[in-house]
Amino acid sequence: MEELSIVHGPQEPALWSKTLGQLIEEQARRHGDRTALVSPWQEKRLSFRELAESSKALACAMVRAGLRLGDCLAVLAGNRYEYIQVFLAGARIGCPVLPLNNAYTPAEVYRAVQRSSTRFLFISSQIGPRSLSAHLENLLSPLSQCNLAELKGLVCFDRAGPFTEPHVHSYGSFMASGDTADDTEDFLQAAERIVRLSDNLSYQFTSGTSGEPKLSMLTHRGLINNARLVGDAIRLTRDDIVCCPPPLFHTFGLVLGFLNAFSHGSAIVFPSDHFHAESVIDAVFQEKATALLGVPTMFVAELEACAAKKLDITTTLLSRLEERFGVKGMLIAYGMTETSPVTFMTSLDDARDKAMTSLGRVLPHTSAKVIRPDGTIARRGESGELCTSGYGLQKGYFENEAKTKEAMRRDADGRLWMHTGDQCYIDNEDYCHISGRIKDVIIRGGENMFPLEIEERLLLHPAIAEASVVGVADPKYGEVVGCFLKLTRGHHKPQDQDLRDWVRVELSWHKAPQHVFWIREEGVCADFPKTASGKHQKHIMKEIANTFLSKKDLGKGRFIIPINDRDICGPMLCRVDRLCS
Known part of the structure; x- marks a missing residue:
């Protein structure tokens, strides 16, 4: 009898039966004043005890503000220590935390907050050079306030105020508000006692083939145990220092980065609020990191930064990884x-x-x-x-x-x-x-995009009669957005940049098509390739696009292509789907 394709993992070690709130206190007792988190760009270091105390103070403020079990907290910010405090504080009182994609437009943030029934939003004034003032203004507009009835408060990480709106707070003043009543800690203890393993710890928007992303509900049991088992696999210990450039809005940064390190008593380092290769290299050397997380594009940029700094990576970073893990620092997950x-x-x-x-x-x-x-x-x-x-x-x-x-x-x-x-x-x-x-998802440097959303935006342009969006091979990002378009009769063909600007009015900048192919143009195709039922055959369009670009000498070289949106790497490189020469 032929063996079937079904496998079962080991039953050891036993799963943990603790909430994140319980783990916070346990790690504070076990590791005390040892460093848990470093944010060099904020000049901030927090020990396990300080993380526990600050998350407790913030949880008290949340209880004081009326937050209860199951209420959603959203965060729109770069990698910063306050992000982790919000995550831990929410975990203590059973409030799932929803990380919002840093690239979201004001309209996308509005829809995300509305769809998730978010009660409190924690937000930065900017992420790297990008201002979020338009996002805040959009949420505070009278129309938004009418349609976001469940949103009870906005907390700004890096703006001191004063704010004219009564429900807008600075982070410092909000945290301090938990100390205004003697009975707040009693309420906190009561809130912590009712949190269960099966309660939601985090919400995460996930892509699909439909135009609307779905909101995945992830539990304490699932996230804590997965972080712990992955850490076991890469043999993390309390002596490790994990450098984490991937964003906290993704499970990579939040779970395989922070929770992974935290559950093993390791320290984690956030080099900058957004990815900046030179800051990563500086953090690796200054903090003596033993593990570096990233996706292929990050590693490429970091190697280039090492070369620019004239650093001998052969005898430093890579040798440290090789000595620590016994391999060249690469694993696949x-x-x-x-x-x-x-x-x-x-x-x-x-x-x-x-x-x-x-x-x-x-x-x-x-x-x-x-x-x-x-x-x-x-x-x-x-x-x-x-x-x-x-x-x-x-x-x-x-x-x-x-x-x-x-x-x-x-x-x-x-x-x-x-x-x-x-x-x-x-x-x-x-x-x-x-x-x-099987699923038609485009992955640009580890970021997921679903074509239908982009197609719908393109079809609103008066010059476009039909549109189909596909992922096109790219030497830097793995895949970028490419679109096949049919011109509306009687209209002039718009410039490529005009189309990109059109998409970016409503969608994130990286969703704008990098490559535009017009049906009936030389070297493209006479019409959309379709099945007998009329569905676009996107695999054929991808082949056409890649062939067309290779003829223009745009696709030469060796491509590192992530398999799909599932590729996750710890001190490892995303697995390679194919190498094209």
Whole structure:
């Protein structure tokens, strides 16, 4: 009988049964004045005890402001120590924290706050050189206030005030407000006692093939245990110092960065509020980092920064990683937001061919299977849709039962499985391999974008009669946005930059098409390639785009292409889907 493509992770070590609030106090007792967090750009260092005390003070302020179990807290900011304080304070009283993408436009922030029923929004005045004043003004407009009835407060990290609006606070004054009543700590203790492992710890917007992102609900049990098990796999200890450039609005930065380090008593360093390669290199050397997190584009930029600084990376950073981990500092992990996030990971003990060509084996307390279109389990080596199960599964999508049932289904034995939409196969040694993408998502430097949202914006332009958006190979970002367009009869073809500006009015800057292809132009195609039912064949358009660009000498060289939005790296490089020369 042929072996089927279903695998089960080890049952050891046992899962933790503690909330993040309980873990905060435990780590404060265990590690005390040892450094937990460093933010060099803010000149701030916090010990485990100071993190516990500051998160407790902020949680008191939240209780005093009327926040209760289940109320959503949103954060729009770069990587800063206050971000972590908000996350920990929310965890103490059972308020899930929703990290908002730093690239969101004012309109996208408004929709996110509205869809998530956010009660309090914590916001910076800027992220790097980018001002967020327009975001704040949009939220404070009379129309917004009428439509955001559940939003009760705005807290500004880096503006001291005074504010004319009664529900807008500076971060310092808001935190201090928790000390205004003797009974606040009693209320805090009562709030902390009712938080359960199954309660939501974080909300995360996740992409899909529809125009509207879904809001994934992730629990204390799932996030804490996943962070801890991934840290075990990379052998983190209390002596490690993790440098974390990836943004905190992503599970990479928040879970595989902060929670991973925090659960192991390691220190974490946030070099800057937004990615800045020179700041990363400075932080690595100044803090003597033993682990560096990133996606391929970050590592490339950091290597270039080392060269510009004339630093001998061969004898410093890379040798330290090699000495610490026994390899060249690279591991591979695979997961998705909805699974908290990692399900497969390579090991430091893997043979080189497995370490470089697979996603690794399934993590403890997790199961995975590959299924055929009819739902039956595939044979070993046979490609199909990957489904995963275990402690890390999300509770579901916030106020979206239909999408939850579509993605999470029970088998005949009653076991709940997450259908990833990724095409994979499992070999005879239990290693998982990506063989394609089922879901049509564009990944630009680790950022997920769904084509329909961009297509809908393009179709509002009077000169565009039909549009199709695809991911186009790029040597720096892996993929960038490309669009195939058909001109409306009687209109003149707009300039490429005009189209980009049109998209950026409503969507984030990186969603604007870098490459524009007009149907019937020389070298493109006479019409959209379509199936018999009329659906656009995007895989053909991607081939056309890449061929067209290679002829213009834009696509030469070796491309590092992330597999999909599931690629997550610790002190590792995102796994390589293909190398094109």
